[in-house]
Amino acid sequence: MVVETRTARFDSIALDSGARLTPVEIAYETYGELNASHSNAILITHAFTGDAHAAGISHEGKPGWWDNMIGPGKAFDTDRYFVICSNVLGGCQGTTGPASLNPATGKPYAMSFPVITIRDMVRLQRMLIGELGITRLLCVAGGSMGGMQALEWAVSYPEMVRSTIPVATTWRHSAQQIAFNEVGRQAIMADPDWAGGEYYDSKPPARGLSVARMVGHITYMSDESMREKFGRRLREKEKFGFDFGVDFEVESYLRYRGNQFVSRFDANSYLYITKAEDYFDLTNGTGRLADAFKTDGIHPIETRFLVISFTSDWLYPSYQSQEIVRVLRRVNGDVAYCDLQSNYGHDAFLVDIAEQTEIVRGFLNSTARIARAA
Amino acid sequence: MVAHAAAARPVTLAERPDFSVIGEIIEPKSKVLDLGCGEGELLAWLVENKGVMARGVEISAQQVRKAIGRGVSAYQGDIDEGLADYPDSAFDYVILSQTLQETRSPLQVLKEMLRVGRRAIVSFPNFGHWEVRRAMLFTGQAPKTKLFPYDWYNSPNIHFLSINDFEDLCRETGFPIEKRYFLSGARQVKHMPNLLAQTAVFLLG
Numbered sequence: 001m002v003v004e005t006r007t008a009r010f011d012s013i014a015l016d017s018g019a020r021l022t023p024v025e026i027a028y029e030t031y032g033e034l035n036a037s038h039s040n041a042i043l044i045t046h047a048f049t050g051d052a053h054a055a056g057i058s059h060e061g062k063p064g065w066w067d068n069m070i071g072p073g074k075a076f077d078t079d080r081y082f083v084i085c086s087n088v089l090g091g092c093q094g095t096t097g098p099a100s101l102n103p104a105t106g107k108p109y110a111m112s113f114p115v116i117t118i119r120d121m122v123r124l125q126r127m128l129i130g131e132l133g134i135t136r137l138l139c140v141a142g143g144s145m146g147g148m149q150a151l152e153w154a155v156s157y158p159e160m161v162r163s164t165i166p167v168a169t170t171w172r173h174s175a176q177q178i179a180f181n182e183v184g185r186q187a188i189m190a191d192p193d194w195a196g197g198e199y200y201d202s203k204p205p206a207r208g209l210s211v212a213r214m215v216g217h218i219t220y221m222s223d224e225s226m227r228e229k230f231g232r233r234l235r236e237k238e239k240f241g242f243d244f245g246v247d248f249e250v251e252s253y254l255r256y257r258g259n260q261f262v263s264r265f266d267a268n269s270y271l272y273i274t275k276a277e278d279y280f281d282l283t284n285g286t287g288r289l290a291d292a293f294k295t296d297g298i299h300p301i302e303t304r305f306l307v308i309s310f311t312s313d314w315l316y317p318s319y320q321s322q323e324i325v326r327v328l329r330r331v332n333g334d335v336a337y338c339d340l341q342s343n344y345g346h347d348a349f350l351v352d353i354a355e356q357t358e359i360v361r362g363f364l365n366s367t368a369r370i371a372r373a374a
Numbered sequence: 375m376v377a378h379a380a381a382a383r384p385v386t387l388a389e390r391p392d393f394s395v396i397g398e399i400i401e402p403k404s405k406v407l408d409l410g411c412g413e414g415e416l417l418a419w420l421v422e423n424k425g426v427m428a429r430g431v432e433i434s435a436q437q438v439r440k441a442i443g444r445g446v447s448a449y450q451g452d453i454d455e456g457l458a459d460y461p462d463s464a465f466d467y468v469i470l471s472q473t474l475q476e477t478r479s480p481l482q483v484l485k486e487m488l489r490v491g492r493r494a495i496v497s498f499p500n501f502g503h504w505e506v507r508r509a510m511l512f513t514g515q516a517p518k519t520k521l522f523p524y525d526w527y528n529s530p531n532i533h534f535l536s537i538n539d540f541e542d543l544c545r546e547t548g549f550p551i552e553k554r555y556f557l558s559g560a561r562q563v564k565h566m567p568n569l570l571a572q573t574a575v576f577l578l579g
Contacts, residue, residue: 306442307449325449329459334429336442337449341435359442366445 001071003029003056003064005094008131013089013124019114023103026128027052027094028086031070032078034134039371041134042076042364043125044085045142045149048216048273049265051093054085068353075357081138081364088149089124090116090273092266099200099266110268111197118145118280122152126160138367141165141360143349144316145273148280151324154303155282155292163304163367165360168313168349170320171289172281177315180219181274184212188267197268209267210258217257222312222345226250289327300328304370305335306363308356310348336363391560392471392497393419395575399495399553400424404466407431407491409453409483410473414441421446429465431456453477457486465491472573474498475531484549484578493552493579500556502536502568521572537568540576553577 005027012022029052034041044054044066055070055078057063064085070076076083087095090113098113105112129137140153140161147169154164170177188194191208199205221229230250234240237247246252282292293301305328309321318339328335340355342348349356393416400406402424408417411430418441420426430448432438441448449456453470454477468491470483475498477483487494499521500506509517516526524531535543537556544551556563556571563571 304447325451326459329449329456330461332461332464334427334447335449336447337451338438338442339435339450340439355439359439362443362445369445 001031001056002059003031003053005029005052005058007094008128010124010127010131013120013127015114015120016117017114021089021096021114024089024096024124025094025100026086026089026096026124028084028128029053029055029064030085030132031055031083032081034082034132038134039136039138040080040368041082041084041129041132041137042139042141043129043137043153044070044076044083045121045125045140045146045153046085046088047142047144047146048277049261050146051091052085052087052095053093055083066350069356069360075353075360076141076364077361080368084129084132086125086128088121088145088273090121090269090276092269093264095124097266098197098268098272108200110200113268113272115275115279116272117276118148118152119156121276122149122156125149125153126157129160135160137161138371139163139165139364141167142169143167144169144346145277147316148277151282152280154301154305158295158301158303161303162371163306163363165306165308165363166321166324167308167356168310168316168321168346170316171283171292171324173278174320178278180215180315181278183215185271185274187211187215188270194267197271199267204262205267206259206262209262209265209270210255212270213258213261213265214254217254219315220346222314222343224312224343225345225347228343229253289323290331293328293331293333300331300333303334304363304367305333305337306359307335307337308349308359309337309339310342310344310346310352311339312343313346313348315346390416390471391557392555392573392575394560395555395557396469396471396495396497397423399575399577400426400467402426405429405464406467406469407460407465408469408471409457409487410470410476411437411441411446411448413437414444414446414448416469416471417441417446417448418444453483454479454486457483457490460490462489463492467491467493467495469495471495471497472499475501475533475535478532480533480535481543481547484543484547488549488578491579493577495575495577496540497573497575498535498540500537500568500571500574501534502538503572504569507569537571537574540574544576544578549578551576552579 013024054066055064087093102109140150142150147166150164150166188208191205194205233249235252309318325337342352405427408430417428438450468487505519506517555575556567557573
């Protein structure tokens with residue numbers, strides 16, 4: 001199934017920072033058919049470096065990043081549901097971001113792009129959903145930063161979200177998570193080619209961005225998955241080279257991933273999106289998560305939650321998901337939770353599909369049943 | 375036969391006579407929390423037939439997966455730890471079926487059940503059943519019966535109680551018993567339940 005990425009354009013969007021973007025574009029894809037009552041729509045929200053191409057095959061022959069979860073007969077069954085995925089605000093794959101042209105100057109925004117938040121991303125998604133004629137989503141689902149958006153949707157627009165599936169995520173970044181993001185940002189900004197973000201006419205900060213990505217990849221895997229995948233195996237050699245070329249498989253892998261990333265991702269987007277992740281706090285700094293999960297200060301949020309974490313995920317450890325679950329329980333919210341056994345670390349949400357499929361399918365089924373009964 | 379939470383295959387209502395008793399007790403549209411909900415069979419049945427608002431707690435990841443797959447809002451967690459988070463009287467019924475004997479602090483769990491729920495439904499296998507007594511008397515070993523099929527070293531049961539034990543506890547602690555059901559298989563036992571009943575179901579509150 002070859003899918004088309006489309007773009008919606010809006011005159012303007014107001015941002016949390018107080019700034020305004022005029023105009024703003026959002027790239028999106030859809031799969032399946034919207035039913036007559038517009039009640040079968042599911043929004044998929046992508047992780048940090050993801051894009052709108054979540055499922056199907058692109059014109060370039062590339063499968064979507066969650067293609068094993070979205071499609072006919074899959075967890076997000078496109079024979080039953082109308083599935084939407086869009087590129088986040090601040091991104092570089094079709095939605096307005098720092099690499100987009102600033103209409104006021106005719107040049108890319110670069111660092112004049114306003115700092116954006118997860119809530120800004122969600123606000124733009126809401127504009128898209130309205131444009132598509134949908135007033136209530138059956139579900140918003142996503143992993144990692146996608147999970148933050150899924151949570152933000154439920155808290156910002158509870159009346160528009162019947163259910164949400166935050167996977168391998170958190171309600172706010174810990175010091176460790178902010179620290180890893182800061183290492184990535186500093187790697188980019190330390191590269192002379194970054195040039196204060198004004199590199200669009202010359203060469204991008206490839207070395208910095210590549211190092212940032214290498215660090216990222218380490219945090220997405222687990223000690224065990226790295227041991228299994230690479231161990232101490234040497235790369236195309238029997239003995240150490242006694243130099244600083246590639247000796248180990250793992251070095252070769254990280255360099256490859258880093259270089260590959262440079263060709264598809266904008267370094268300034270890396271800065272802006274990681275900042276949005278670090279700013280994200282479902283409680284707006286109060287730390288009172290229970291208040292976020294009440295609609296009018298008293299009643300529990302009606303949105304159903306399916307929270308999923310993975311045992312070997314040390315970037316978004318299970319305890320962060322469990323905090324969300326505990327508080328939902330405390331306010332008597334509707335929450336299902338499972339800590340799935342996996343060795344893949346944070347990557348598990350993209351890789352470990354069978355068990356996720358089982359619970360997502362059942363959860364969506366029952367949500368659709370409740371929606372029909374209502 | 376009393377199937378157990380540790381059973382490998384899913385359990386149907388017909389195989390769990392205590393489930394049909396619980397199904398009778400629970401009023402339609404009520405709020406129900408099932409502690410140790412296993413694969414969510416009971417809750418799914420209650421949602422389907424009684425339109426209840428159902429929540430489940432289960433420690434086993436595999437069983438929670440199955441329960442969620444069935445559409446039940448179950449979460450993976452420890453019973454003792456999980457109850458503390460709920461506000462008072464959050465539920466109409468809190469169910470503990472065939473799990474009391476597996477909890478670390480049964481008394482604490484019962485107290486918490488009655489705090490979190492307006493009523494508590496507790497079912498457990500009766501250690502006073504004659505088969506258990508006979509097995510113990512003749513073998514002189516930890517009894518292995520249909521009701522308690524485990525070897526002593528791999529049994530999930532860490533407390534052994536009879537119907538009389540439970541009645542005593544309720545009297546001593548002041549847990550009000552509203553109804554009691556005694557079962558042998560699917561049959562109700564009228565006389566000498568502590569000797570003849572395999573399973574007891576108590577409605578407290």
